[in-house]
Amino acid sequence: METFVIIGAGECGVRAALTLREAGFAGRVCLFGDERHAPYERPPLSKTFPPEVKPIVPPETLTEAGIELMLGARAVALDPVERAVRFDDDSMARYDRLLLATGATARTLPGFESALTLRTLDDARRIADAIVPGARLAIVGGGVLGMELAATARIRGAEVTVYEAGDALMGRAVPEPIAAILEARHIEAGVRIVKNADVTGASSHEIRTGDGACQTFDLVVCAVGAVPATDLAETAGLDIDNGIAVDAHFRTSARNVFAAGDCCAFAWRGAIVRLESWRAAQDQGAHAARAMLGDLTPYGTVPWFWSDQYELTLQVAGLYRAGWPYTRRAAGANGLLLFQHDEHGAPISVSGVGEGNSVARDVKLGERLIERDIRVDPAQLADPAVGLKTLLRR
Ligand SMILES: Cc1cc2nc3c(=O)[nH]c(=O)nc-3n(C[C@H](O)[C@H](O)[C@H](O)COP(=O)(O)OP(=O)(O)OC[C@H]3O[C@@H](n4cnc5c(N)ncnc54)[C@H](O)[C@@H]3O)c2cc1C
Known part of the structure; x- marks a missing residue:
């Protein structure tokens, strides 16, 4: 019986596993995730405090589809020649086709290592526990995630200060007039925004700035972007280009190995892109699954994302x-x-x-x-x- 292995039980991995079944694949589908929680949605983590735990699918859906879900299993080595993956408990899984859906991790900067970050349910719970009315929260990074967190914390009654290194909020993702509308709403809500901020270091309770000053907070969260989880692919010698490099069918440079979701980078209308978006992770998971079954329709979906603030x-x-x-x-x-x-x-x-x-x-x-x-x-x-x-x- 053929075995398809998926590494990463997030939005992309789960969608890929279900699509394999929907497309009629009758072999084994093994879905491995290193987190201990059943697969959950990430978008609510920055929009609700305490964070809403929303399953990606009801737990029985995977069982009923005959998908073998292994949680708390971290893949640590990949051998594309032997077609085998080794896990942190030294167990092995052999595959006929493999999908890497390892997502991304929160970026950390030198000197900021002990500040909190927000990527997982555990992160969100740790942050939400500290965000009580009147708590003083500093957010380093005025990107989309940082500003969502600012809104949610402010609604909960925290005193929020956002430190942004650039002269505009959400500058990478959003045109200036739209960022200005959102910024005005944050200011109206009472969020303090420091632009062109020269933050040189942070811990979970302190921020240090270039002028030598040190400010104390109840909590400091660093929201300075995400980096693709490429370790496994890198050690196996797969091509990397700001993500695991894939073609229009999510095939990596190794035979029978595919990659999709936040961890991969691909050409879209002449540019190499890596998307960090909920819908893209789903679309790509489904598309990669069909490609694993031999459907070579090129991927051309238009990127899309949303954000809720107030x-x-x-x-x-x-x-x-x-x-x-x-x-x-x-x-x-x-x-x-x-x-x-x-x-x-x-x-x-x-x-x-x-x-x-x-x-x-x-x-x-x-x-x-x-x-x-x-x-x-x-x-x-x-x-x-x-x-x-x-x-x-x-
Ligand atoms: C707080 C937050 C809010 C967001 N809000 C929005 C939003 O409003 N709108 C929007 O469009 N997008 C939003 N996103 C982005 C969206 O959630 C992601 O793009 C999407 O979750 C990516 O799915 P993925 O499956 O590719 O990766 P992930 O969701 O990161 O899943 C990858 C999984 O693989 C696991 N893994 C990694 N390496 C290994 C390994 N070696 N072995 C086993 N398992 C491994 C990871 O632990 C993780 O569980 C948000 C993200 C966050 C963090």
Whole structure:
């Protein structure tokens, strides 16, 4: 009987395992994860305190599908020639095909090692325990995750200070006018934001700045990005390029080894990208599973992510290009949409912010414009009297 092994029981690994069954694979599906919790969703970890534990699927779903789930099992070595994976308890698993869905880990910086980070349920519980009304919380990093955490902690009554090294919040992911709307909302809520901050070191209770000052907090969380979990792939000699390098079918440089989700990097419309997004992890897991079964349809899904901060929801489809011009379009009562085009007029990104789901439909339509590469006159895009659906039909 054929055995397909998946390393990483997160969003991507679980979706891949289920897709193998949905596609009719009758061999063994073995899903290994190093965490001890049953597979859970990460997005609620920064949006709810205490963190909501939301299973990726009900536990019985995996059992009923005949998926062998092994928790607390860390893969430590991969031998692509022998087609074998070794685990931290020295046990071995042999595979016919292997999927690496090892995700990412929170980035740490030299001098910041003892500050807390937020990636896992255990991290979120540790942070949430300390965030009581009046607690003084410092967040190093004003990216999307840092600002979600700021909102959630502030709603819970903590005194929040965000230290951002750059001169804009969420600068890598979001156009400046949208970041400005979110920043204004944080300031209104009482979050203290320090931009161009020169934080030189931090522990779980202290922040040191370049001027030699040291500030004390009840908790310091470092939210300075994530790094792909590539150790296993690296030691096995697989190609790495800011993630495990894969082709349009999520095949790595080693035969019968695939990689997908936050840990992998691939070419998308001429750029090498690594996405850290919930929907991408699901899509890629499903796509990689079908590729493992021989379906070689190239992957071309438009990237998309969302973030919730207070009553505002941010959504970005496509690949936002920092510093690139955009076309504005009003959406709903107070919402804003920003579209970007490349030098040839091809749509490349749409970013939107508004209350609740108010921009979801327009971002979806923008995503379709990108998917179908429909070139639109910017003047028409900017005109709310011209429906996006009409533009899509052209
Ligand atoms: C706090 C938080 C909030 C988020 N909010 C949003 C959001 O609002 N919107 C959005 O679009 N995205 C969000 N994301 C991102 C999204 O959750 C991730 O992109 C997604 O979880 C990636 O799925 P994955 O399966 O690729 O990786 P992961 O979810 O990281 O899963 C990988 C799993 O593999 C395990 N593993 C790693 N190495 C090994 C090994 N050697 N052996 C065994 N197991 C191993 C890891 O421990 C982990 O359990 C958020 C992420 C975090 C952390």
